[in-house]
Amino acid sequence: xxxxxxxxxxxxxxxxxxxxxxxxxxxxxxxxxxxxxxxxxxxxxxxxxxxxxxxxxxxxxxxxxxxxxxxxxxxxxxxxxxxxxxxxxxxxxxxxxxxxxxxxxxxxxxxxxxxxxxxxxxxxxxxxxxxxxxxxxxxxxxxxxxxxxxxxxxxxxxxxxxxxxxxxxxxxxxxxxxxxxxxxxxxxxxxxxxxxxxxxxxxxxxxxxxxxxxxxxxxxxxxxxxxxxx
Ligand code: ADP
Ligand code: ADP
Numbered sequence: 011x012x013x014x015x016x017x018x019x020x021x022x023x024x025x026x027x028x029x030x031x032x033x034x035x036x037x038x039x040x041x042x043x044x045x046x047x048x049x050x051x052x053x054x055x056x057x058x059x060x061x062x063x064x065x066x067x068x069x070x071x072x073x074x075x076x077x078x079x080x081x082x083x084x085x086x087x088x089x090x091x092x093x094x095x096x097x098x099x100x101x102x103x104x105x106x107x108x109x110x111x112x113x114x115x116x117x118x119x120x121x122x123x124x125x126x127x128x129x130x131x132x133x134x135x136x137x138x139x140x141x142x143x144x145x146x147x148x149x150x151x152x153x154x155x156x157x158x159x160x161x162x163x164x165x166x167x168x169x170x171x172x173x174x175x176x177x178x179x180x181x182x183x184x185x186x187x188x189x190x191x192x193x194x195x196x197x198x199x200x201x202x203x204x205x206x207x208x209x210x211x212x213x214x215x216x217x218x219x220x221x222x223x224x225x226x227x228x229x230x231x232x233x234x235x236x237x238x239x240x
Contacts, residue, residue: 012038013039013074013170014036014071014072014074014201014203016034016036017070018034019032019066019071020032020067020068021055021066028225029055029225030052031224031225031226035227038201039201040199040201041201041217042196042202042216042217043202043216043218044212044215044219045057045203045205045206046205046206046209046212046220046222053205054174054205057172057205058172058174060172061088073088073091073170074170076088090116090166090168091166093164093172094171094173095156095171096174097174097176099152099158099159099179100159101147101159102147106143107139107144107145108127108131108134108143110158110162111134111158111162112127112130114166116166117165130143130161130165131143133162137157138157139154139158142154153183153184154187157191159176160192168200169201170201170203171195171200171201171203172204173202173204173206174205175207176188176204176206177189178206189210192204192211192215193211196214196215204216213233216232217232219231219232219233
């Protein structure tokens with residue numbers, strides 16, 4: 011049973027912009043997929059549909075056995091299993107690194123503060139940024155901020171991690187420290203969908219590379235096949 015299934019999914023922006031065209035995609039548990047393709051081809055939209063940041067209009071998206079519909083409970087259930095990392099780190103500048111994790115709406119009022127802090131520190135250690143816990147995001151480098159964002163996404167112990175161009179906003183010297191953390195995660199059995207132009211990362215960890223163009227999946231292959239057939 012795939013952990014993510016897209017069945018004949020179509021999505022439009024407005025009435026006439028057909029952004030996802032008949033997407034069929036099964037993602038196996040633990041699979042690591044890299045999605046590439048030209049700007050505007052629908053990569054970001056595709057992964058944003060997995061946690062319902064975007065709605066599809068036709069077809070079915072089933073995440074860990076739950077079909078995504080308007081049902082708020084189903085959406086909540088799925089969102090607890092799906093962590094997401096964005097190009098812009100989306101950290102709250104007026105909260106410390108630790109507070110950015112512990113004040114997650116998923117935790118506040120549900121998990122005691124001390125427990126939330128312990129769990130948050132574990133995730134900060136996992137991305138090797140624990141010593142910066144008391145700092146504010148803007149006191150950190152871009153690479154460090156992105157690692158905080160990854161730690162925040164990991165706090166809910168997601169089964170699936172979505173990455174939307176996580177290194178595109180970083181200076182070249184910061185990219186490696188973020189990719190290294192992603193490579194470590196890839197070795198830990200978590201299902202990953204990554205939109206990225208980092209083909210070195212794709213070669214190192216992807217089980218499958220998907221190429222999108224104009225809203226369609228036009229090719230999917232193992233990295234070996236993909237890079238040997240230009
Ligand atoms: P990619 O991630 O491959 O660059 P996106 O999924 O971000 O592509 O966007 C695909 C297309 O949909 C682009 O042409 C973009 O401008 C358009 N688009 C994205 N979001 C919206 C939106 N909220 N409303 C209208 N058009 C959008
Ligand atoms: P990315 O390339 O990282 O997907 P974009 O610059 O395409 O980011 O989009 C940033 C935000 O603006 C997204 O939330 C996207 O949905 C929205 N957006 C993109 N294109 C359009 C558009 N043509 N109309 C309205 N919103 C858009």
